[in-house]
Amino acid sequence: MFGRIWRLPAHKLRRQAARFSMALAIFPGSLPSREQSKPPKAPAEAVEKYPSALAREIHHQLLVLPFYSVFDNIEFGLKGGNVTLTGQVVRRSLKANAEAAVKSIEGVAVVVNQIEVLPANPEDDDLRTAIYRAIFEDSTLARYAIRAVPPIHIIVKNGDVTLEGAVESTSDKTLAAARAAKAANVQSVKNNLLVQTKPDAGQ
Secondary structure (H helix, E strand, O other): OOOOHHHOOOOHHHHHHHHHHHHHHHOOOOOOOOOOOOOOOOOOHHHHHHHOOOHHHHHHHHHHOOOOOOEEEEEEEEEEEEEEEEEEOOOOHHHHHHHHHHOOOOOOOOOEEOEEEEEOOOOHHHHHHHHHHHOOOOOOOOOHHHOOOOOOOEEEEEEEEEEEEOOOOOOHHHHHHHHHHHHOOOOOEEOOOEEEOOOOOOO
């Protein structure tokens, strides 16, 4: 990427550069899809957050959606076999694809799709790029950018920014918001990041 991120190991730098190059083909500052990459396994923390097998499968299917990126945030509620999808996405097709993916899961009876499609706005696209760089070029936060979908999600709507997802410490949460607030043309920053302590390697 840029600045201090170049201090990362060479193989990680190549992977990161490839992601950013693919992103530019979608719209300036976006992250790439995993449409042509091998779907990642569900992270270990999903087991704790989603104790039922059905919830973990829903989480996994949403995570591997084509074009699901750091600029989208999809969440769900599960009651029996009924699923309610919420959050915000940049592309209308992603909203439809999320519903279709969840409906295809065995055990899901009903899907209520309340995902918001963010308005198309070139200024918001520029702001997404600026905030992405502001957060992930920071030497402390750069490690979060290495994942297929970084756990810090940047939601931009008409200049207002909301940070969703999770980080490993309160200091990281505070730093992410501070970095986002320094980007040009930010109207406001709402910090919804959760703090999830990283489990020990032996767990």
